Amino acid sequence: MDWSLITNYMPLYLKGALVTFQIALLSIVCATVLGYLIALMRLSPSKILQSLAFVYVWVFRGTPLLLVLFFFYYAAPFGLKLSAFSAGLLAMSLNSAAFKSEILRAGLLSVPKGQLEAAEAIGMSPIKKMIRVTIPQAVRLTIPPYINNCVILLKESAQVSIVTVPDLMLAAQRAYNSTYSPMETLGVAGVLYLTMSSALMLLQYFSEKKLRISTR
Structure with missing residues (x-):
């Protein structure tokens, strides 16, 4: 492990x-704002809004983020x-909104009628x-899958380096191209x-933990 490579490229x-x-x-x-709107459209009594929301979710859940990014x-x-x-930003937001809308829709549907x-x-x-009624109860059920989706989105953001966004992954690639030391650069x-x-x-x-305490 060459620590000098790490310190030199840390900035x-x-x-x-x-x-x-x-x-x-x-x-x-x-994605959260858009996903919530889509979830409300899926639950709307309007067949047109339901259909539009369904098509949106179908398209973006069924296509890879990388393809949307290239598009x-x-x-x-x-x-x-x-x-x-x-x-x-646009590709990640639209793609993630489709998944978040399903998470939020499930939370809204979980509230007893x-x-x-x-x-x-x-x-x-x-x-x-x-x-006062719907959101507080839905939040308790949606936090685990919602934050899990956020973690996935954070990791998938590495794909934006392919179109030269100067993110962490592109920084690692540039450091590797200069040093040819995968252990230090990728590590x-x-x-x-x-x-x-x-x-x-x-x-x-x-x-x-806070929600469990508040419901006792």
């Missing part, structure tokens, strides 16, 4: 890790020319019912990915 790794964190975090936020980077519709970062009927009986508005990247993933896993652990 490059940290810069790449910051880009990975940024694109993963933005993708999680965008937006090389063949974006309407003549758009997206930067590598924008194409990566009796409680929703009781909320309506005491005069709660649909928004108030959603905030550091692996440790940094594991660190970021572990932070999400800890968030899941403490969130579940």
